[in-house]
Amino acid sequence: MRAIGFTSNGGPEVLEVIDAPEPAPGPGQVLIRVAYAGVNFAEIQHRRGEFGEPDGHGGYDIPGLEVSGTVVALGPGAHGPAVGERVAAYLPAFGGYAELAVAEAEFVRTVGELPLAQAAGVPCVYPTAYGVLTDAGRLRAGETVLVHAAAGGVGSAAARIARALGAGLVLGTVRSPGKAEAAQTLGYDAVFARDGFTEAVLEHTAGRGADLVLDPVGGAVRRASLNVLAPFGRVVVYGDLARDPDWTADAWDLWKNNRAVVGYNIGDVARRSPASIGAHLASALSALASGALAHEPPAVVPPAGIAGLHRRFEAGATRGKSVLDIGELATA
Structure with a gap:
Protein backbone atom coordinates (compact mmCIF):
# COMPACT_ATOMS: atom_id res chain seq x y z
CA MET A 1 0.00 0.00 0.00
CA VAL A 125 -11.08 16.36 17.66
CA TYR A 126 -14.68 15.82 18.77
CA PRO A 127 -14.04 13.26 21.54
CA THR A 128 -11.39 15.69 22.81
CA ALA A 129 -13.88 18.57 22.70
CA TYR A 130 -16.53 16.53 24.51
CA GLY A 131 -13.90 15.29 26.96
CA VAL A 132 -12.54 18.71 27.93
CA LEU A 133 -16.04 20.10 28.32
CA THR A 134 -17.74 17.23 30.16
CA ASP A 135 -15.28 14.70 31.56
CA ALA A 136 -12.60 17.16 32.70
CA GLY A 137 -14.48 20.47 32.68
CA ARG A 138 -17.76 19.27 34.24
CA LEU A 139 -19.70 21.87 32.26
CA ARG A 140 -23.11 22.78 33.66
CA ALA A 141 -25.98 24.52 31.93
CA GLY A 142 -25.77 28.30 32.03
CA GLU A 143 -22.02 28.49 32.65
CA THR A 144 -19.60 30.75 30.80
CA VAL A 145 -16.96 28.99 28.69
CA LEU A 146 -13.75 30.57 27.37
CA VAL A 147 -12.01 28.72 24.52
CA HIS A 148 -8.41 29.52 23.63
CA ALA A 149 -7.34 28.77 20.03
CA ALA A 150 -10.99 29.38 19.20
CA ALA A 151 -10.65 28.87 15.44
CA GLY A 152 -8.64 25.63 15.63
CA GLY A 153 -9.95 22.11 15.22
CA VAL A 154 -10.87 21.42 18.85
CA GLY A 155 -11.87 25.03 19.48
CA SER A 156 -14.24 25.01 16.51
CA ALA A 157 -15.90 21.84 17.79
CA ALA A 158 -15.94 22.92 21.44
CA ALA A 159 -17.79 26.15 20.70
CA ARG A 160 -20.69 24.33 19.05
CA ILE A 161 -20.75 21.47 21.57
CA ALA A 162 -20.69 23.86 24.53
CA ARG A 163 -23.70 25.66 23.09
CA ALA A 164 -25.52 22.37 22.52
CA LEU A 165 -24.78 21.33 26.12
CA GLY A 166 -26.40 24.50 27.46
CA ALA A 167 -23.52 26.91 28.08
CA GLY A 168 -24.83 30.38 28.79
CA LEU A 169 -21.98 32.35 27.22
CA VAL A 170 -19.27 31.08 24.86
CA LEU A 171 -16.19 33.26 24.44
CA GLY A 172 -13.02 32.68 22.45
CA THR A 173 -9.49 33.97 21.99
CA VAL A 174 -7.38 33.87 18.84
CA ARG A 175 -3.83 34.62 17.89
CA SER A 176 -4.50 36.96 14.92
CA PRO A 177 -7.26 39.24 13.55
CA GLY A 178 -7.76 36.92 10.57
CA LYS A 179 -8.62 34.07 12.89
CA ALA A 180 -11.05 36.27 14.80
CA GLU A 181 -13.10 36.70 11.63
CA ALA A 182 -13.14 32.93 11.09
CA ALA A 183 -14.08 32.23 14.69
CA GLN A 184 -17.03 34.61 14.60
CA THR A 185 -18.78 32.21 12.22
CA LEU A 186 -18.61 29.36 14.76
CA GLY A 187 -21.23 30.69 17.16
CA TYR A 188 -19.10 32.47 19.75
CA ASP A 189 -20.75 35.32 21.63
CA ALA A 190 -17.48 37.25 21.43
CA VAL A 191 -13.92 36.61 20.26
CA PHE A 192 -10.90 38.47 21.64
CA ALA A 193 -7.24 38.80 20.74
CA ARG A 194 -5.19 36.44 22.90
CA ASP A 195 -2.88 39.25 23.98
CA GLY A 196 -4.61 41.08 26.80
CA PHE A 197 -7.63 38.78 26.88
CA THR A 198 -8.04 38.97 30.66
CA GLU A 199 -9.36 42.52 30.64
CA ALA A 200 -11.68 41.79 27.72
CA VAL A 201 -13.16 38.69 29.35
CA LEU A 202 -13.71 40.36 32.70
CA GLU A 203 -15.32 43.37 31.03
CA HIS A 204 -17.60 41.16 28.94
CA THR A 205 -18.72 39.19 32.02
CA ALA A 206 -19.17 42.27 34.24
CA GLY A 207 -16.17 41.20 36.33
CA ARG A 208 -17.39 37.70 37.14
CA GLY A 209 -15.14 35.81 34.74
CA ALA A 210 -15.44 32.38 33.13
CA ASP A 211 -16.58 29.17 34.80
CA LEU A 212 -14.59 27.00 32.41
CA VAL A 213 -11.47 27.81 30.37
CA LEU A 214 -10.21 25.39 27.70
CA ASP A 215 -6.47 25.85 27.19
CA PRO A 216 -4.32 24.08 24.58
CA VAL A 217 -1.82 26.97 24.49
CA GLY A 218 0.05 27.05 27.81
CA GLY A 219 2.68 29.48 28.99
CA ALA A 220 1.52 33.00 29.78
CA VAL A 221 -1.97 32.22 28.49
CA ARG A 222 -2.36 29.43 31.04
CA ARG A 223 -1.17 31.59 33.91
CA ALA A 224 -3.44 34.46 32.87
CA SER A 225 -6.42 32.11 32.55
CA LEU A 226 -6.41 31.58 36.30
CA ASN A 227 -7.09 35.28 36.71
CA VAL A 228 -10.34 35.20 34.71
CA LEU A 229 -11.94 32.33 36.60
CA ALA A 230 -15.27 32.83 38.33
CA PRO A 231 -15.65 31.27 41.80
CA PHE A 232 -15.11 27.50 41.50
CA GLY A 233 -13.89 27.98 37.93
CA ARG A 234 -11.77 25.37 36.12
CA VAL A 235 -8.93 25.64 33.62
CA VAL A 236 -8.72 22.47 31.52
CA VAL A 237 -5.21 21.91 30.14
CA TYR A 238 -5.05 19.80 26.97
CA GLY A 239 -2.05 21.02 24.99
CA ASP A 240 1.11 23.13 24.90
CA LEU A 241 1.12 25.08 21.63
CA ALA A 242 3.23 27.84 23.17
CA ARG A 243 6.12 25.41 23.77
CA ASP A 244 6.66 27.24 27.05
CA PRO A 245 8.66 25.80 29.95
CA ASP A 246 6.61 23.93 32.52
CA TRP A 247 5.12 25.95 35.33
CA THR A 248 3.83 24.96 38.73
CA ALA A 249 0.42 26.08 39.93
CA ASP A 250 0.41 27.53 43.41
CA ALA A 251 -1.80 25.36 45.62
CA TRP A 252 -2.24 28.28 48.03
CA ASP A 253 -3.52 30.46 45.17
CA LEU A 254 -5.94 27.74 44.02
CA TRP A 255 -7.22 27.21 47.54
CA LYS A 256 -7.62 30.88 48.51
CA ASN A 257 -9.31 31.84 45.23
CA ASN A 258 -11.51 28.77 44.66
CA ARG A 259 -9.79 27.81 41.40
CA ALA A 260 -8.96 24.47 39.81
CA VAL A 261 -6.59 23.24 37.10
CA VAL A 262 -7.56 19.96 35.38
CA GLY A 263 -5.77 17.94 32.72
CA TYR A 264 -7.14 16.08 29.70
CA ASN A 265 -5.05 13.82 27.46
CA ILE A 266 -6.86 11.69 24.90
CA GLY A 267 -3.97 9.20 24.70
CA ASP A 268 -4.28 8.41 28.40
CA VAL A 269 -8.07 8.19 28.08
CA ALA A 270 -7.63 5.73 25.20
CA ARG A 271 -5.52 3.49 27.44
CA ARG A 272 -7.56 3.69 30.63
CA SER A 273 -11.12 4.61 29.61
Missing part, protein backbone atom coordinates in the same frame (compact mmCIF):
# COMPACT_ATOMS: atom_id res chain seq x y z
CA ARG A 2 0.99 3.65 -0.35
CA ALA A 3 1.51 5.80 2.72
CA ILE A 4 3.19 8.97 3.95
CA GLY A 5 5.91 8.36 6.51
CA PHE A 6 9.29 9.40 7.83
CA THR A 7 12.48 7.59 8.87
CA SER A 8 14.01 10.43 10.86
CA ASN A 9 12.59 13.17 13.03
CA GLY A 10 12.76 16.71 11.78
CA GLY A 11 10.92 19.33 9.78
CA PRO A 12 8.10 18.77 7.28
CA GLU A 13 10.68 17.89 4.64
CA VAL A 14 11.21 14.46 6.26
CA LEU A 15 7.72 13.36 5.15
CA GLU A 16 7.71 11.20 2.02
CA VAL A 17 5.41 8.92 0.06
CA ILE A 18 6.41 5.30 0.65
CA ASP A 19 5.37 1.76 -0.18
CA ALA A 20 4.51 -0.09 3.03
CA PRO A 21 3.22 -3.62 3.74
CA GLU A 22 -0.53 -3.98 4.06
CA PRO A 23 -1.57 -4.37 7.72
CA ALA A 24 -3.78 -7.22 8.91
CA PRO A 25 -6.35 -6.81 11.69
CA GLY A 26 -5.59 -8.63 14.92
CA PRO A 27 -8.02 -9.70 17.64
CA GLY A 28 -10.66 -7.04 18.24
CA GLN A 29 -9.42 -4.90 15.36
CA VAL A 30 -10.90 -3.49 12.16
CA LEU A 31 -9.11 -2.98 8.82
CA ILE A 32 -10.19 0.20 7.04
CA ARG A 33 -9.57 1.32 3.46
CA VAL A 34 -8.87 4.97 4.18
CA ALA A 35 -10.55 7.72 2.18
CA TYR A 36 -9.41 10.72 4.24
CA ALA A 37 -7.13 11.28 7.23
CA GLY A 38 -7.57 14.15 9.66
CA VAL A 39 -4.50 16.28 10.36
CA ASN A 40 -3.74 17.33 13.94
CA PHE A 41 -1.00 19.11 15.85
CA ALA A 42 -0.03 15.86 17.58
CA GLU A 43 1.16 14.60 14.19
CA ILE A 44 3.56 17.53 14.00
CA GLN A 45 4.82 16.51 17.44
CA HIS A 46 5.14 12.91 16.23
CA ARG A 47 7.18 13.99 13.22
CA ARG A 48 9.42 16.24 15.31
CA GLY A 49 10.29 13.40 17.68
CA GLU A 50 8.39 14.41 20.79
CA PHE A 51 7.02 10.86 21.05
CA GLY A 52 10.32 9.15 20.24
CA GLU A 53 12.28 8.10 17.18
CA PRO A 54 10.65 6.23 14.25
CA ASP A 55 10.46 2.50 14.95
CA GLY A 56 7.89 1.17 12.47
CA HIS A 57 8.35 -1.37 9.67
CA GLY A 58 11.46 -0.58 7.66
CA GLY A 59 12.33 2.21 10.05
CA TYR A 60 9.29 4.28 9.00
CA ASP A 61 6.60 5.82 11.18
CA ILE A 62 3.28 6.72 9.58
CA PRO A 63 1.45 9.68 11.18
CA GLY A 64 -2.30 10.09 11.40
CA LEU A 65 -4.61 9.91 14.42
CA GLU A 66 -8.01 9.83 12.72
CA VAL A 67 -9.44 8.47 9.48
CA SER A 68 -12.62 7.82 7.57
CA GLY A 69 -13.21 5.11 5.00
CA THR A 70 -14.73 1.67 4.47
CA VAL A 71 -14.35 -1.50 6.54
CA VAL A 72 -12.60 -4.20 4.49
CA ALA A 73 -11.91 -6.87 7.14
CA LEU A 74 -12.51 -7.74 10.79
CA GLY A 75 -10.03 -9.40 13.11
CA PRO A 76 -10.96 -12.32 15.39
CA GLY A 77 -13.57 -11.33 17.94
CA ALA A 78 -14.09 -7.84 16.51
CA HIS A 79 -17.60 -6.50 17.01
CA GLY A 80 -19.13 -3.38 15.54
CA PRO A 81 -19.29 -2.11 11.96
CA ALA A 82 -19.57 -4.78 9.27
CA VAL A 83 -17.43 -5.19 6.17
CA GLY A 84 -18.47 -2.59 3.61
CA GLU A 85 -19.75 -0.02 6.10
CA ARG A 86 -18.56 3.59 6.01
CA VAL A 87 -16.81 4.46 9.27
CA ALA A 88 -14.60 6.89 11.13
CA ALA A 89 -11.90 5.75 13.53
CA TYR A 90 -9.48 7.10 16.13
CA LEU A 91 -5.93 5.69 15.92
CA PRO A 92 -4.07 6.40 19.18
CA ALA A 93 -0.91 4.70 17.84
CA PHE A 94 -1.00 6.70 14.56
CA GLY A 95 -0.98 5.13 11.07
CA GLY A 96 -3.71 7.15 9.35
CA TYR A 97 -1.70 8.64 6.46
CA ALA A 98 -2.02 5.36 4.52
CA GLU A 99 -4.33 3.56 2.12
CA LEU A 100 -5.12 0.95 4.79
CA ALA A 101 -5.24 1.38 8.56
CA VAL A 102 -5.97 -0.92 11.49
CA ALA A 103 -8.09 0.38 14.36
CA GLU A 104 -9.36 -1.07 17.61
CA ALA A 105 -13.06 -1.82 17.16
CA GLU A 106 -13.95 0.23 20.24
CA PHE A 107 -12.64 3.34 18.45
CA VAL A 108 -14.58 2.74 15.20
CA ARG A 109 -18.10 4.04 14.52
CA THR A 110 -20.36 4.24 11.45
CA VAL A 111 -20.79 7.71 9.94
CA GLY A 112 -24.36 7.54 8.63
CA GLU A 113 -24.95 10.13 5.91
CA LEU A 114 -22.03 12.31 6.97
CA PRO A 115 -19.60 12.86 4.06
CA LEU A 116 -16.36 10.94 4.52
CA ALA A 117 -14.23 14.08 4.20
CA GLN A 118 -16.13 15.62 7.10
CA ALA A 119 -16.09 12.39 9.13
CA ALA A 120 -12.29 12.15 8.95
CA GLY A 121 -11.96 15.23 11.14
CA VAL A 122 -14.17 13.88 13.91
CA PRO A 123 -12.54 10.91 15.75
CA CYS A 124 -9.77 12.79 17.55
CA PRO A 274 -11.50 3.65 25.95
CA ALA A 275 -15.27 3.31 26.16
CA SER A 276 -15.63 7.03 26.80
CA ILE A 277 -13.90 7.85 23.50
CA GLY A 278 -16.15 5.48 21.58
CA ALA A 279 -19.22 6.99 23.24
CA HIS A 280 -18.15 10.56 22.47
CA LEU A 281 -17.31 9.61 18.88
CA ALA A 282 -20.74 8.04 18.38
CA SER A 283 -22.44 11.11 19.88
CA ALA A 284 -20.50 13.48 17.64
CA LEU A 285 -21.09 11.56 14.42
CA SER A 286 -24.81 11.26 15.17
CA ALA A 287 -25.18 14.94 16.04
CA LEU A 288 -23.26 16.06 12.97
CA ALA A 289 -25.17 13.76 10.62
CA SER A 290 -28.54 14.89 12.01
CA GLY A 291 -27.68 18.58 11.97
CA ALA A 292 -27.94 18.91 15.75
CA LEU A 293 -24.33 20.12 15.56
CA ALA A 294 -23.55 22.44 12.67
CA HIS A 295 -20.40 21.65 10.72
CA GLU A 296 -18.23 23.34 8.13
CA PRO A 297 -16.59 21.47 5.26
CA PRO A 298 -12.92 20.79 6.06
CA ALA A 299 -10.04 21.94 3.91
CA VAL A 300 -9.09 18.92 1.76
CA VAL A 301 -5.37 18.69 1.03
CA PRO A 302 -3.71 16.38 -1.55
CA PRO A 303 -0.69 14.27 -0.53
CA ALA A 304 1.65 16.74 -2.25
CA GLY A 305 0.43 19.45 0.13
CA ILE A 306 1.08 17.67 3.43
CA ALA A 307 4.47 19.27 4.12
CA GLY A 308 3.03 22.73 3.52
CA LEU A 309 0.09 21.98 5.79
CA HIS A 310 2.45 20.86 8.56
CA ARG A 311 4.34 24.15 8.15
CA ARG A 312 1.11 26.12 8.51
CA PHE A 313 0.27 24.18 11.67
CA GLU A 314 3.65 25.05 13.16
CA ALA A 315 3.16 28.71 12.25
CA GLY A 316 -0.32 28.78 13.78
CA ALA A 317 -1.74 29.70 10.39
CA THR A 318 -4.50 27.06 10.04
CA ARG A 319 -8.21 27.60 10.52
CA GLY A 320 -10.80 24.95 11.29
CA LYS A 321 -10.15 21.38 10.20
CA SER A 322 -7.90 20.04 7.45
CA VAL A 323 -7.99 16.50 6.08
CA LEU A 324 -5.65 14.61 3.76
CA ASP A 325 -7.10 13.06 0.60
CA ILE A 326 -5.71 9.54 0.87
CA GLY A 327 -7.43 8.49 -2.34
CA GLU A 328 -4.85 10.52 -4.25
CA LEU A 329 -1.94 8.59 -2.74
CA ALA A 330 -2.18 6.00 -5.51
CA THR A 331 -1.02 8.59 -8.04
CA ALA A 332 1.33 10.55 -5.77
